[in-house]
Amino acid sequence: MEILQYTVRKLISGIPLVLGVTLISFLLMVYFGPDKTYELLGKNPTAQEIAEVRTQLGYDQPFLVRYVDYLRELVTLEFGNSDSTGEDVASLLARTIPISLALTGPGFVLGNLLGVLLALFAAFYRSTWVDKAIMASAVVGMSISFLIVIIAFQIIFASSYGLGWFPVRGWSVHSFGDYLSYVAVPTMAMVFVALGYNTRFYRSVLVEEMTRDHVRTARAFGVPPAKLFYKNILKNSMIPIITRVVFSIPLVIISGSLLIESYFGIPGVGKITYDAIISGDQPVLKAVVGLTAILFVLAQLLTDILYRAVDPRISLK
Amino acid sequence: MSAVAIPAVRRESLWSKAAWKLARDRTGMIALAFVLLYMLVAVGVTAGWWAADWSEVRGGKWEAMSAAHWFGTNLIGQDIFARAVYSTKTAFEVGLVVAVLATVIGAALGAVAGFFNGSWIDEVLLWLMGVLDSIPFYLFVAAIVFAMQDNPYAMHIAMISTFWTSVGRLIRGEVIKLRGLEYVEAAHAISVPEFVIIIRHILPNTTHILLVQATIMFVSAIKSEVILSFLGLGVKDGMSWGLMIAESSQEVMAGFFNNFLAASVLMFGLVMAFNMFSDALQDALDPRKVG
Amino acid sequence: MQADTQPLLSVRDLVIEFTTENGVVRAADGISFDVHENETLGIVGESGCGKTVTGLSILGLIPSPPGRVAGGSIRFMGRELVGLPDSEMRNIRGRDISMIFQEPMTALNPVFTVGNQMTDVLRRHRGLTRRQARDAAIEMLAKVGIPVPAKRIDEYPHQLSGGMRQRVMIAMALSCDPKLLIADEPTTALDVTTQAQVLEQIAGLQSEFKMAVVLITHDLGIVAETCRRAIVMYCGRIVENAAIERLFEAPRHPYAKGLLESIPRLRRERLDELPIIPGRVPNLLHLPPGCRFAARCPRADALCREQSPALVPAGPHGDFIACHHPHPGQQAEPAA
Ligand SMILES: Nc1ncnc2c1ncn2[C@@H]1O[C@H](COP(=O)(O)OP(=O)(O)OP(=O)(O)O)[C@@H](O)[C@H]1O
Ligand code: SF4
Ligand SMILES: [Mg+2]
Numbered sequence: 001m002e003i004l005q006y007t008v009r010k011l012i013s014g015i016p017l018v019l020g021v022t023l024i025s026f027l028l029m030v031y032f033g034p035d036k037t038y039e040l041l042g043k044n045p046t047a048q049e050i051a052e053v054r055t056q057l058g059y060d061q062p063f064l065v066r067y068v069d070y071l072r073e074l075v076t077l078e079f080g081n082s083d084s085t086g087e088d089v090a091s092l093l094a095r096t097i098p099i100s101l102a103l104t105g106p107g108f109v110l111g112n113l114l115g116v117l118l119a120l121f122a123a124f125y126r127s128t129w130v131d132k133a134i135m136a137s138a139v140v141g142m143s144i145s146f147l148i149v150i151i152a153f154q155i156i157f158a159s160s161y162g163l164g165w166f167p168v169r170g171w172s173v174h175s176f177g178d179y180l181s182y183v184a185v186p187t188m189a190m191v192f193v194a195l196g197y198n199t200r201f202y203r204s205v206l207v208e209e210m211t212r213d214h215v216r217t218a219r220a221f222g223v224p225p226a227k228l229f230y231k232n233i234l235k236n237s238m239i240p241i242i243t244r245v246v247f248s249i250p251l252v253i254i255s256g257s258l259l260i261e262s263y264f265g266i267p268g269v270g271k272i273t274y275d276a277i278i279s280g281d282q283p284v285l286k287a288v289v290g291l292t293a294i295l296f297v298l299a300q301l302l303t304d305i306l307y308r309a310v311d312p313r314i315s316l317k
Numbered sequence: 318m319s320a321v322a323i324p325a326v327r328r329e330s331l332w333s334k335a336a337w338k339l340a341r342d343r344t345g346m347i348a349l350a351f352v353l354l355y356m357l358v359a360v361g362v363t364a365g366w367w368a369a370d371w372s373e374v375r376g377g378k379w380e381a382m383s384a385a386h387w388f389g390t391n392l393i394g395q396d397i398f399a400r401a402v403y404s405t406k407t408a409f410e411v412g413l414v415v416a417v418l419a420t421v422i423g424a425a426l427g428a429v430a431g432f433f434n435g436s437w438i439d440e441v442l443l444w445l446m447g448v449l450d451s452i453p454f455y456l457f458v459a460a461i462v463f464a465m466q467d468n469p470y471a472m473h474i475a476m477i478s479t480f481w482t483s484v485g486r487l488i489r490g491e492v493i494k495l496r497g498l499e500y501v502e503a504a505h506a507i508s509v510p511e512f513v514i515i516i517r518h519i520l521p522n523t524t525h526i527l528l529v530q531a532t533i534m535f536v537s538a539i540k541s542e543v544i545l546s547f548l549g550l551g552v553k554d555g556m557s558w559g560l561m562i563a564e565s566s567q568e569v570m571a572g573f574f575n576n577f578l579a580a581s582v583l584m585f586g587l588v589m590a591f592n593m594f595s596d597a598l599q600d601a602l603d604p605r606k607v608g
Numbered sequence: 609m610q611a612d613t614q615p616l617l618s619v620r621d622l623v624i625e626f627t628t629e630n631g632v633v634r635a636a637d638g639i640s641f642d643v644h645e646n647e648t649l650g651i652v653g654e655s656g657c658g659k660t661v662t663g664l665s666i667l668g669l670i671p672s673p674p675g676r677v678a679g680g681s682i683r684f685m686g687r688e689l690v691g692l693p694d695s696e697m698r699n700i701r702g703r704d705i706s707m708i709f710q711e712p713m714t715a716l717n718p719v720f721t722v723g724n725q726m727t728d729v730l731r732r733h734r735g736l737t738r739r740q741a742r743d744a745a746i747e748m749l750a751k752v753g754i755p756v757p758a759k760r761i762d763e764y765p766h767q768l769s770g771g772m773r774q775r776v777m778i779a780m781a782l783s784c785d786p787k788l789l790i791a792d793e794p795t796t797a798l799d800v801t802t803q804a805q806v807l808e809q810i811a812g813l814q815s816e817f818k819m820a821v822v823l824i825t826h827d828l829g830i831v832a833e834t835c836r837r838a839i840v841m842y843c844g845r846i847v848e849n850a851a852i853e854r855l856f857e858a859p860r861h862p863y864a865k866g867l868l869e870s871i872p873r874l875r876r877e878r879l880d881e882l883p884i885i886p887g888r889v890p891n892l893l894h895l896p897p898g899c900r901f902a903a904r905c906p907r908a909d910a911l912c913r914e915q916s917p918a919l920v921p922a923g924p925h926g927d928f929i930a931c932h933h934p935h936p937g938q939q940a941e942p943a944a
Contacts, residue, residue, distance in 0.1 A: 016444055017444070017447050017448060017451060020444060020445070020447070020448035020451075021448050021451050021452055024448060024449075024452065025452055025456070025457075025460060027464075028457075028460035028461060028463070028464045029460045029463065029464070032463070032464035033460070033463050033464060126673055127673040127674075139589070139592050139593060139596065140589065142592055143585055143588040143589035143592050144581075144585055144588075145540055145543055145544065145581075145584060145585075145588070146540075146544065147543060147544050147547055147559070147562055148562070148577075148581045148584070148585070151562065151565075151566060151569060151577060152581075154569075155569055155574075159569070159570065161569075161572055168570075211671070212714065213709065213711055213714040213715050214714060214715060214716055214717040214718065216669060216671075216709070216715075217709060217715045217716065217717075217777075218717065218725075219669055219701065220667055220669055220701055220702065220706070220707045220709075221701060221702035221706075221728075221729045221780065222697075222698040222699065222700070222701035222702040222703065222729070222732060222733065223698075223728065223732075224695075224698060225694075227728075231717065231720060231728075232717055235717075235719045235720075236717070236718070236719055250451075250453075251453070251454075254453040254455075254456075258453075258455050259544060259548070262548070263566075273453075273455075273456065274455075274548070277455070277456065277459040277550070278549065280463065285456065285459075285460075288453070288456065289452060289453065289456055292451065292452070292453050292456075293451050293452070296450075296451040310719065311718070311719055312718070312719060312764045312766070313718060313764070313766050338629075
């Protein structure tokens with residue numbers, strides 16, 4: 001019951017954020033965005049025709065009415081039809097979001113797990129050559145642009161100039177085997193790009209916890225390394241880790257997949273967002289922006305609840 | 318009054334110690350040398366000393382490396398080396414403009430938020446930071462590019478408007494911490510105006526954070542510029558490593574890698590050097606860093 | 609040294625080094641002392657003189673990096689601890705040798721209950737079941753004077769006061785019946801009344817459990833009340849090691865004498881809060897070639913400034929001193 005009340009309160013306090021995000025993006029994309037009137041009209045339109053189209057597009061309404069309309073769309077998930085394909089935006093999203101999740105999921109999980117693993121090695125062998133080698137590689141990894149990695153991996157693993165193991169681009173998935181072959185190169189690219197950042201982050205978090213007094217106390221009582229790692233180090237570093245992981249989920253789904261999907265021609269949210277950007281397809285853009293804002297509010301709620309689960313000092317206020 | 322003078326001393330010793338430490342950091346100094354070398358290249362491009370002919374057609378299609386064309390030529394016969402060198406200027410320009418302005422804006426708004434911590438001003442600024450952080454970056458840039466009708470600085474403005482928030486949060490936190498310190502309270506007690514306290518006593522004590530943040534944003538700006546230009550949302554007129562890579566994405570499938578390699582290697586060198594320099598700077602400026 | 613009984617703990621020529629940005633620091637340099645069964649040995653000295661690192665080294669807990677035991681030997685019940693593999697050291701830690709730390713506020717794991725942390729130790733070292741361990745923990749908490757221990761055991765450290773947390777630490781340290789307890793300023797962070805209670809408890813438990821205690825402290829008053837013998841450290845070295853009566857009545861090392869002369873106004877106060885001897889402690893990075901105390905010592909001469917005095921036996925009662933010109937002892941020393 002307490003947790004339910006808390007959830008409701010948190011969701012309500014997320015409203016200003018959603019309003020802010022939608023307002024700014026509405027202003028930029030719709031109000032100052034491209035005027036679509038003439039695209040929909042034939043040559044030499046009459047004043048009558050122009051006025052009709054403008055009414056149809058809602059341009060004749062005052063700003064506030066149009067903005068409130070947008071909010072209503074967001075609440076009811078009825079965003080209308082895509083300007084370019086005519087498909088219903090809600091069903092477009094329902095079709096593409098699962099693809100993006102399937103595409104970015106493995107890379108996201110692996111990138112974090114490998115990051116923790118490397119960070120553990122580095123932290124455990126702190127100041128030795130193992131640590132230095134891992135951290136130097138991390139800086140090298142951080143310095144290579146995602147774009148370059150994608151192209152290089154495509155050449156190396158998928159093209160006829162390299163190993164040619166995987167399909168060059170596209171996403172015709174009919175079986176689990178297909179899935180693996182299409183997801184392989186994007187996943188490797190994502191892991192490669194995230195690994196440097198993740199390793200550095202996890203190492204600094206782990207080292208910070210490893211040097212705490214209570215870790216020394218536990219060692220003084222003979223707690224073995226595995227238990228020490230779990231009970232004293234990992235459990236105490238969960239707050240920064242949760243924050244980072246949860247808040248990167250909305251970004252990975254939208255921004256992370258945008259480049260990969262448009263480069264590999266994979267029909268996920270990133271790809272339709274990119275196409276919508278290029279063609280100025282406002283119903284799609286409005287839907288994506290609005291939903292991202294809602295995802296952020298949910299991420300915030302999720303972190304707050306998880307914080308409480310891992311740290312007894314934090315209570316639901 | 319003497320209480321107000323204490324931080325100046327502490328600050329000086331922090332800076333001289335940091336400079337000394339940085340000078341002893343061999344990888345940091347090598348990285349700095351590389352950064353300066355790139356900077357020289359960029360200055361040379363701006364001054365017209367070299368790569369002025371980057372857009373001229375001076376050879377055939379996809380020529381191999383030669384004395385005349387160090388990295389060969391592209392599809393329409395332009396010199397790849399000249400284009401890659403010219404792009405250094407673009408990268409530096411974007412990096413500098415974005416890093417400096419985002420740092421200044423972040424410092425100013427962060428300081429204001431921190432100083433008015435607890436009041437509606439702080440609430441509004443926090444809300445603004447949260448909002449800007451929640452808009453997907455590429456969408457935000459695209460929206461600004463559209464709204465500004467292809468203004469060449471649309472990309473810069475988009476990056477600055479999203480990058481400043483991280484500086485803003487850090488400075489806000491630091492100001493809240495510093496505000497409680499004795500010498501600031503002493504200044505309050507002798508009724509120095511608040512903005513004077515911020516500018517004279519608080520902001521100078523955050524410069525080490527700002528410096529490090531500026532180097533981090535410089536790197537992010539360069540990396541974003543390349544991806545945005547590749548996506549067609551960034552540099553429109555002029556040359557950029559991102560545009561070269563966009564060109565090359567067709568070429569590599571035909572087995573011509575020069576364009577891709579030239580842009581990638583030059584970009585990697587700059588980003589790597591800057592990352593290492595930024596790390597060295599952080600090491601030197603972080604007083605509590607151990608092991 | 610009492611030649612008849614083998615010491616429980618015997619430290620010889622211990623050297624502890626830390627690698628810092630500005631060079632290698634010797635936080636302990638040539639430390640030698642013995643601890644016998646049932647004995648309480650005090651270690652006193654100003655802040656930074658190396659008391660904590662000496663205590664930590666016995667349990668093999670010097671933070672590494674940046675620190676390491678660079679030389680010497682630590683024998684516990686005849687067994688060499690320096691260089692002992694961590695897996696074997698773990699069987700000694702918390703069971704044969706326990707340690708209580710200086711900082712009660714941060715020494716416990718904040719995300720587990722007191723009971724969870726205590727039963728972990730009991731189950732590992734005494735092989736108890738969950739149920740038995742819990743009962744034993746409650747019993748220990750009651751012994752150290754925690755009211756309603758059956759309730760407190762399920763609380764998290766942040767729900768307890770500093771004094772309570774230190775009692776929990778003590779309960780945990782004594783729960784496996786150790787032969788040696790290293791108490792590193794167990795009361796410094798507490799208020800005066802709590803200090804007295806906690807100290808009484810340690811003393812009471814010591815006689816109940818028949819263990820030896822190494823009591824590290826700033827507070828000479830505490831040493832006088834609780835210890836049979838005390839070591840005075842200065843700048844990483846032992847300068848004097850003497851039985852309490854002799855140390856307090858007729859300290860022989862000029863530094864020890866300086867410390868003790870200020871005792872009336874020093875009771876219950878931290879040594880570093882009152883500069884009692886004029887001058888400053890030298891920086892461990894730039895030590896003088898001779899005696900480390902020479903710059904502040906009224907008896908210093910050319911020899912002192914050139915040659916560092918070694919720690920040598922003084923008198924027939926197992927005392928040691930490191931000084932070229934010590935004060936005369938209580939009575940004329942019989943020729944050795
Ligand atoms: N982690 C460390 N890194 C570097 N040097 C250290 C470290 N820990 C201790 N030292 C060095 O060892 C010296 C002794 O430290 P120690 O903690 O043993 O002092 P102490 O006598 O316990 O002082 P206090 O009374 O303040 O607790 C310090 O002066 C410091 O130079
Ligand atoms: S050796 Fe000399 S300087 Fe050192 S304490 Fe003894 S008399 Fe003083
Ligand atoms: Mg200590």
